[in-house]
Amino acid sequence: MLADLDLALKRPAELVQRLYAEDPSLDGFEKRVAETFSQLLSDDNAVQQIPALTFLTTPSTLPPSGSLVRFRAMVQDTGMGSELYQAIGEGNEVFMYGAEEGIGGNPEDYSKLKERQLFYVVNLQSSVDRLSLSASSSSAPAPAASKNPNPAEPHFGLVAKVYGDSGESLKTTDVCEFVGVLGETSDTASSSTSTVPALHVILTRPASKPTLPATPTEKEAREALRKELVAYLADSLGGDSDAAEWVLLALVARIHTRHATGMALGSLSLNLALPDSFTTTLSRTIATLVPTSTTLDLSIASLNDKNTRLAPRSRDESLESGRLQLASGTAVVLDLRGIGEGKLEDTGVRNLRHVATTVAQQKLSYEFPFSSFELETDLNFILLSEGKAIVPVECVVYVKPATDSKASTSQPDKAKLNQFRSFISAAKYSTFDIPEGMSEVIQSDFVERRQASHGGEGMSQDDLLFRMTAARLMALSYGEKELSKEAWMRTAELDDRRKERMPVVPQQQK
Numbered sequence: 001m002l003a004d005l006d007l008a009l010k011r012p013a014e015l016v017q018r019l020y021a022e023d024p025s026l027d028g029f030e031k032r033v034a035e036t037f038s039q040l041l042s043d044d045n046a047v048q049q050i051p052a053l054t055f056l057t058t059p060s061t062l063p064p065s066g067s068l069v070r071f072r073a074m075v076q077d078t079g080m081g082s083e084l085y086q087a088i089g090e091g092n093e094v095f096m097y098g099a100e101e102g103i104g105g106n107p108e109d110y111s112k113l114k115e116r117q118l119f120y121v122v123n124l125q126s127s128v129d130r131l132s133l134s135a136s137s138s139s140a141p142a143p144a145a146s147k148n149p150n151p152a153e154p155h156f157g158l159v160a161k162v163y164g165d166s167g168e169s170l171k172t173t174d175v176c177e178f179v180g181v182l183g184e185t186s187d188t189a190s191s192s193t194s195t196v197p198a199l200h201v202i203l204t205r206p207a208s209k210p211t212l213p214a215t216p217t218e219k220e221a222r223e224a225l226r227k228e229l230v231a232y233l234a235d236s237l238g239g240d241s242d243a244a245e246w247v248l249l250a251l252v253a254r255i256h257t258r259h260a261t262g263m264a265l266g267s268l269s270l271n272l273a274l275p276d277s278f279t280t281t282l283s284r285t286i287a288t289l290v291p292t293s294t295t296l297d298l299s300i301a302s303l304n305d306k307n308t309r310l311a312p313r314s315r316d317e318s319l320e321s322g323r324l325q326l327a328s329g330t331a332v333v334l335d336l337r338g339i340g341e342g343k344l345e346d347t348g349v350r351n352l353r354h355v356a357t358t359v360a361q362q363k364l365s366y367e368f369p370f371s372s373f374e375l376e377t378d379l380n381f382i383l384l385s386e387g388k389a390i391v392p393v394e395c396v397v398y399v400k401p402a403t404d405s406k407a408s409t410s411q412p413d414k415a416k417l418n419q420f421r422s423f424i425s426a427a428k429y430s431t432f433d434i435p436e437g438m439s440e441v442i443q444s445d446f447v448e449r450r451q452a453s454h455g456g457e458g459m460s461q462d463d464l465l466f467r468m469t470a471a472r473l474m475a476l477s478y479g480e481k482e483l484s485k486e487a488w489m490r491t492a493e494l495d496d497r498r499k500e501r502m503p504v505v506p507q508q509q510k
Helices: 002-010 012-022 029-040 044-048 127-134 219-237 241-252 282-287 300-304 346-361 414-428 436-452 461-477 485-500
Strands: 068-077 082-086 113-123 157-162 175-186 195-206 270-274 293-299 313-315 318-320 331-338 363-368 371-376 380-386 395-398
Touching: 002 012, 002 029, 002 068, 012 029, 029 195, 068 157, 068 318, 157 175, 219 241, 219 282, 219 414, 241 270, 241 282, 241 380, 241 395, 241 414, 241 461, 241 485, 282 293, 282 331, 282 380, 293 300, 300 346, 346 363, 346 380, 414 461, 436 461, 436 485, 461 485
Parallel strands: 157 195, 270 380, 270 395, 293 331, 313 363, 331 380
Antiparallel strands: 068 113, 068 175, 082 113, 113 157, 175 195, 313 318, 363 371
């Protein structure tokens, strides 16, 4: 077993050749290869011995061709099709998984031909990676910039050649850990004879999650940790704890149901309406709390710029990425404070429409020369603006910094941040239920608030639906797995205070 593991790690092609020699048949061969490597790499210690490709990888720092490597990546382009190749040559030599292809044998012997699917995959840069880069002045070269959601940041991508039927389930923005043999392939996007890195995929596995401490099981401990987390978020908002509460709910949000009508239930897009000239480090704070995040600074000029790609588009038979082509669960901070007076050109209108549609419907448009189609997303949107944003959202909160607020001089240490990350992750992916008895509580509270308001204007049906979403997130943020009356009333009070902050719109005289 140890000898086989050593062979798999150092000379994977030899192990593949040996497997074929033991049973010289191509029927189900890809499955046999995958199962063998999966068994050998079932231990995390074995996986850690495989060199990892990262966002800092460049063509000059790649391991030699033929090396077994792993790459945690996002599927960027599923439209590269498939390729037919010669799998077996003379003397039963295997030309699969990165072995030198097409040498000897009869290429017209169709029994020796196989097909594999091609995908373009790019690194998934974590929030911790982004923070470490911002603290460093160094950066790596960035090849294939058009294939990366954020071409300004160091990144790495390659062509993944997937064998067997394991590629049939892969979708755009899926995040996986690909384990395979490193090689190269011709650059189909270039008219030259240049080559690009390729990965002959043996295993496609769910991307591993960072190891985080367990969340507290005692209610008092959970609430104490939650209080610290809200205070940490409030530090970036001038001490506004109510606004921080809404940010926490927005980070915990996740789509749990999609109706046939297209409505996505569970998301909570948030607009923080900031005072004029207010400075905030919220983007950086959020990056310390979630696995993946990004910030988009938008202005009239950037929206009108033809080089600004917010949605993916096909060009020269290659899918160029867009800033919103992101993995599910990514926190997206849209800074709209740069949008002032000016005229939006056709490009600007189209870019703004992409933003508005993705925020409102959690769908992103993919543009092709003669058509376009939408794919589902699940992103956590937080919009920053001075006054109400021009992009419609589900929740608008006018931020009111405390007059005596002073930013904390001491930042949470790594251990505390890990506790915060664990807390948010546990709440986000927890199961949840609404007990039958809560329906009566919700209905009764809704009727009382409508009767108490002037003409019933204080509580609409839309308000009720929004409040039910927020109450679900409120309960989850307290570590609860079902909606309680306490969580409902807590949400109602928070929402009432939010509404009280809204500017009074003068009524038009009749």
